[in-house]
Amino acid sequence: VYGADELLEAALEGRADEAVEILTKDPTLIQIGDAVGDTAFHVAARAGHETTISKMMEFLDMNNHVKILRDALCEGNAEGDTPLHLALKNGHLDAATLLARNEPSVIYQFNNDEKTPFDLAQQAGYQDLCIRMERVGRHKQLFLPSDIQLGLAAARGKLSVIAQIMEDDAYQDIIRYKDNTDCTALHMAAYHGQTKALKMIDELMQSENSFKKLLLGVDRYGNTPLYYAVDGNKENTAIYMVKVAPRATYKANNQGESPLCLAIEKGYLDLVRAMTGMGLDRSIRKHLLSHAKNVSIAHIALEKRNLAVLKAIMEGLPELIDSPNNKGWKPLSYGAYNGCYDEICYIVQEFPEYVMIKDNDASRKDVAPDFTPIDATMYKLIVEGKLDDMLKSQVSLEKLKCKEYENSVLHIAAGSDILKLILDNHNELIKLVEDDGQSPLSYAAFKGHIEGVQYLLNKFPKFAYECDKEASFPIHKAACSGNVEVIQKLHMTKNLLNKKGQSILHLAAKYGKSKLVLYLIKMPELARLINLKDEDGNTPLHLATRGLHPRAVYILTRENRCNTKLQNKKGLTALDIFEVHVDSFPTFEARLTWMALRYVDAPRSSQSIRKGCYKQLQRVRKQKNKANSVKELDGFKKRVDTHMLVATLVATVTFAAGFTLPGGYNQSDNDPNIGMAVLPDRWPFKAFILCNTAALYSAVLCVVILIWAHLGDLKLILVSLKFALPLLGFALVMMSLAFMMGIFVVLRTVPWLSYVVLCMGCTFLFGVLLFFIPLYNPSSIKNSVVRFFFSGTFLLLLLVCEKSSITYA
Numbered sequence: 191v192y193g194a195d196e197l198l199e200a201a202l203e204g205r206a207d208e209a210v211e212i213l214t215k216d217p218t219l220i221q222i223g224d225a226v227g228d229t230a231f232h233v234a235a236r237a238g239h240e241t242t243i244s245k246m247m248e249f250l251d252m253n254n255h256v257k258i259l260r261d262a263l264c265e266g267n268a269e270g271d272t273p274l275h276l277a278l279k280n281g282h283l284d285a286a287t288l289l290a291r292n293e294p295s296v297i298y299q300f301n302n303d304e305k306t307p308f309d310l311a312q313q314a315g316y317q318d319l320c321i322r323m324e325r326v327g328r329h330k331q332l333f334l335p336s337d338i339q340l341g342l343a344a345a346r347g348k349l350s351v352i353a354q355i356m357e358d359d360a361y362q363d364i365i366r367y368k369d370n371t372d373c374t375a376l377h378m379a380a381y382h383g384q385t386k387a388l389k390m391i392d393e394l395m396q397s398e399n400s401f402k403k404l405l406l407g408v409d410r411y412g413n414t415p416l417y418y419a420v421d422g423n424k425e426n427t428a429i430y431m432v433k434v435a436p437r438a439t440y441k442a443n444n445q446g447e448s449p450l451c452l453a454i455e456k457g458y459l460d461l462v463r464a465m466t467g468m469g470l471d472r473s474i475r476k477h478l479l480s481h482a483k484n485v486s487i488a489h490i491a492l493e494k495r496n497l498a499v500l501k502a503i504m505e506g507l508p509e510l511i512d513s514p515n516n517k518g519w520k521p522l523s524y525g526a527y528n529g530c531y532d533e534i535c536y537i538v539q540e541f542p543e544y545v546m547i548k549d550n551d552a553s554r555k556d557v558a559p560d561f562t563p564i565d566a567t568m569y570k571l572i573v574e575g576k577l578d579d580m581l582k583s584q585v586s587l588e589k590l591k592c593k594e595y596e597n598s599v600l601h602i603a604a605g606s607d608i609l610k611l612i613l614d615n616h617n618e619l620i621k622l623v624e625d626d627g628q629s630p631l632s633y634a635a636f637k638g639h640i641e642g643v644q645y646l647l648n649k650f651p652k653f654a655y656e657c658d659k660e661a662s663f664p665i666h667k668a669a670c671s672g673n674v675e676v677i678q679k680l681h682m683t684k685n686l687l688n689k690k691g692q693s694i695l696h697l698a699a700k701y702g703k704s705k706l707v708l709y710l711i712k713m714p715e716l717a718r719l720i721n722l723k724d725e726d727g728n729t730p731l732h733l734a735t736r737g738l739h740p741r742a743v744y745i746l747t748r749e750n751r752c753n754t755k756l757q758n759k760k761g762l763t764a765l766d767i768f769e770v771h772v773d774s775f776p777t778f779e780a781r782l783t784w785m786a787l788r789y790v791d792a793p794r795s796s797q798s799i800r801k802g803c804y805k806q807l808q809r810v811r812k813q814k815n816k817a818n819s820v821k822e823l824d825g826f827k828k829r830v831d832t833h834m835l836v837a838t839l840v841a842t843v844t845f846a847a848g849f850t851l852p853g854g855y856n857q858s859d860n861d862p863n864i865g866m867a868v869l870p871d872r873w874p875f876k877a878f879i880l881c882n883t884a885a886l887y888s889a890v891l892c893v894v895i896l897i898w899a900h901l902g903d904l905k906l907i908l909v910s911l912k913f914a915l916p917l918l919g920f921a922l923v924m925m926s927l928a929f930m931m932g933i934f935v936v937l938r939t940v941p942w943l944s945y946v947v948l949c950m951g952c953t954f955l956f957g958v959l960l961f962f963i964p965l966y967n968p969s970s971i972k973n974s975v976v977r978f979f980f981s982g983t984f985l986l987l988l989l990v991c992e993k994s995s996i997t998y999a
Contacts (some may be wrong), residue, residue: 191758193212193215193216193219194219194222194780196208196212197209197212197213197220197222197800198224198228198229198230198233199220199238200212200230200233200242201230201231201233201237201242201246201484202233202237203672204237204239204241204242204603205242205721206239206241206242206244206245206246207245207945209230209234209242209245209246210245210246210249211975212247213246213250213904214249215362217249217250217255218256218258219252220246220250220258220259220262221258221261221265223265223267224384225797226267226268226269227265227267227268227269229248229262229264229265229267229273230993231243231246231262232265232271232272232276232566233265233275234246234262234273234274234280234285235276235277235280235282235285235286235289236272236276236277236280237249237280237282237505238277238280238281238282238284240282240284240285240286242290243285243289243303244288245405247259247263247288249290260293261483263292263293263296264293264296264299266299266301266543269301269302269303270300270301270302270303271301272296272299272301272307272452273300274286274289274290274293274296274297274307275291275301275307275310277289278307278310278311278314279310281314281472283316283319283449286307286316286319286346287319287322288310290319290323291322291323292379292538294323296446297323297344297709298331301950302380302539304381307323308320308323308324311323316647317957320796327461331813332577333646339366339569340352340355340367340375341367341369341373341375341378342373342378343355343375343387344376344378344379344384344387344388344391345375345378345379345381345382345384346382346384347379347382347384347386349386349387349390349740352377352387352390352391352394353390356390356391356394356395364392365395365404366404368409371410371411372408372409372410373409373418373881374404374407374415374837376388376391376404376415377393377409377413377415378418379391379415379417379654380416380418380419380422380427380428381418381419381422381424382422382424383419383422383424383426383427385424385427385430388427388430388431389430392434398901401434401453402435403435403436403848404786405431405434405435405438406438406781407837408437408443410442411425411443411444411445412442412445413443414441414443415431415438416428416432416435416439416441417438417440417443417450417452420452420453420456420458420461423456423515424459425460425461426450426806428453428458428461429460429464432461432464432465436465436470436471436474436478436635436702437474437477438480439465440477440478440481440482440966442485446485447485448481448483448485449465450462450465450466450478450481450482450487451485451487451490453465453805454487454490454491454496454499454503455490455494456495456880457496457499459498459502460791462502462503463502463506464500465478465501465620465785466478466482466502466506466507468504468505468506475724478507478553479507479509482503482510482513483509483510484780485512485883486513486514486515486516486862487503487507487510487844488500488511488513488521489515489519489524491503492521492525492528492533493528495530495531495532495533496534497536497874498535499530500536502535502538504537504540508541509577511537512542516751518592519929520543521537522534522537522538525537530914531985532732534720536864542964555869557742558729558896569837577707584918588981590813590999603754603891621709628654629653629658629664630642630646630648630662631643631646631647631653631664631666632653632658632662632664632667633663634646634664635665635668635671635673635676635680636667636668636670637665637671637672638668638671638675638676640675640676640679643664643676643679643680644679645682647679654680654682655681655683655686657688657689660688660689661688661689661690662688663682663683663686663688664680664683664699665677665683665684665686665694666686666688666692666694668694669694669695669698669701669702669705669706670678670697670698670703671701672703672705672706672707673697673705673708677694677706677709677710684715690724690725690726691723692724693719693722693724693731694706694710694732695710695711695719695720695722695727695730695731695821696722696728697720697748698710698730698734698742699730699731699734699737699739699742700730700736700737701737701739701740702734702737702739702740702742703742704739704741704745707730707746709746709747709938710746711749711751716943717751719748720749720751720752721752721753721756723756723758726758726759727757727758727759727760728758729753729756729758729764730746731743731746731747731752731756731764732756732758732764733756733769734746735764735765735767735768735783735787736768736771738772738777739779739780739783740779740782740783740785740786741976743764743783743786743787745953747786747787747789747790747792748790753793754787754790754792754793755793757795761795763792763793763795764787764792765792765794766785766794766795768780768784769794770781772784797816814914824909826899826911827899827900827907827909829911830900830907830910830911833892833911833914833915833918834892834893834896834897836918836982837889837890837892837893837896837917837918837921838893839887839923839924840885840886840887840888840918840922841889842880842890842922843891843919843925844883844886844889844921844925844928846880846888847882847932848882848883848886848927851867851868851875851878852878852933852935852936853867853868853869853875853935853936854867854868854930855868856868867934870956872935873968874931874932874934874935875935877928877931878928878931878932878935881924881928881930881931882924882925882932884920884921884924885920885921885922885924885925885928886921888917888918888920888921888924889917889918889921891917892914892917892918892921895903895910895913895914895917896910896911896914898910899911899914922958923955923958926951926954926955926958927951927955929951930947930948930951930952930955933947934947934948934951944963
């Protein structure tokens, strides 16, 4: 609005005459505030410009704008502060005195922090101002209706005012008065913790039941005075109100939250004891128990991890131990699920008979899992996705909910203190686990719970020599997860084999646990395991190759004691396993696995054996992948299109470079070599021509080969890609060399720059060759010196592969 900003600026800077001049044009500008709701009075009060405030008030009063003046002085900003609030907050005593004298009704006006100017004056120690405020404020209150006076007096604890108002014959109507939010004087007294005011109102009322009825009254949001007391952190006042009107304890508001729920959330121990104590009337206790079950107050205490409050609840309402929440969880299961160790200790000690009681009967399986408290930890692990895919395939979430699986779930808690608590108090439960055939030690070893493994070994050492339904011992589970520390704990069983005749080295290699493989092959007492065959004749190297674990294969093949010539019962070596089972275009990990085998000259078996196994495997693949053949063909076509696009770009660039030679053409009319290249005798120019020509024809030949791949035959596509990829790689290398030579030859006048370009080009070209040769044709590197040279590249690629696996796992 025009003029409002000018008025605010004048008030801020204390230009009183300019502010009055602006108001003469439009007095309503005094009511317009800035972005935070500050009017000119607010701005002047904050800055302490007493003269500006006085002149603006005088102008508005003298020109019959009294209503505008009063509204402006009573107006609160975004924080609810009036000009009087701001003057006191900023320590401007003279400005505050002026404002309080001209508008006394503001003295007891609350801001958003429930502070009045009188409160601020008291906090600041302005004793004289407080005396003046009480005088003018009391005088002003005489003109307020009695119902409003009672609310203010109750909030401030003015007992004499309350007594004076209650002497009126119409006090019953006054006490029931509600403000714009339907709050009564009792709500205000409760929120501000005025217990004495509440007691006086109770004493002055002729009927005790009438006061109790008022305590059960609610505002527009359904909140009782007791809720206000708890919300305002006035615990002592709330305790008094509970004793007078205990029914208010479980009276819920529009959001379904009762004073009892709020007290538990805030952790008011004495108040919770008063609300749930043993001395309650039978009828009240019945309704309180019903409400406590509906809102699951025990679960609220568990969620807040408040053991003292939980004890108070259970002492007063022990029936809640068997009460589930809306998801079907009883307190003990809920605490186990959330890892509330201290609270679980208390419940197990006080209510041991509930340890094995299920949460719901069979009729309520659609509502919640049919769990015992011991089962809760397993449910949590599955919900949070902490079980790996292998375990999930054995125990799915649906089976878990219906309790159809046979294995006990006690082993899932093997890594938590809850397991120790349960077994220490109920040692007989371990027999249930043994009957189910699954050892808790096996799972603790699999998950790497060192403390759980040590605890179970000390308490039940025989578990180390007991196998599960898969005939695997705990040390085999540890090998599957690659946990070296657990293997060390179970070292006494390191020579045990599972039902497939596999050792811990077999399993570590099978699942690609390279750190464990390295640890095991360095142990002299386990040397026989390196070439040990399982019931299928597979060595650890066979299994690592079949699982495409390049790091494990690399570690095993670098071990001198590892025999790469060993064949399994099908007559296949480790290299045969790879070539038979891997597709024509292997993954990055598969290529690295192949490189690891080829770098040590891993041999093949006879061709007839490999062909027989390959044909048998192909028949199985065709039966399984008929539906995916079209999808596979589309994938190869996309590869062909991508390579053709790159080859076409290379051909285009090199073709253009052939007609835009470095140094240009001879354009002199008198020169007999007009139209010829300027630098044909220089060796870099010759190298440019050769490399550019080689790149062009290689790219063109690559495009022609890939055109054949568009005929749609899968076998033709594979053959085309096999020949096209090396050609494309060669074209890229030649194009890079041509660029390097072209730049080098035209920079002869700047020798240092030309050689820098040459060094940069050679460095990057060396990197391209280093990565290109082993990837596209690893089997051609037969010389041991060359293999050693490229082993650095292999290790770098292996590191990249492992980092990618961690990132995208």
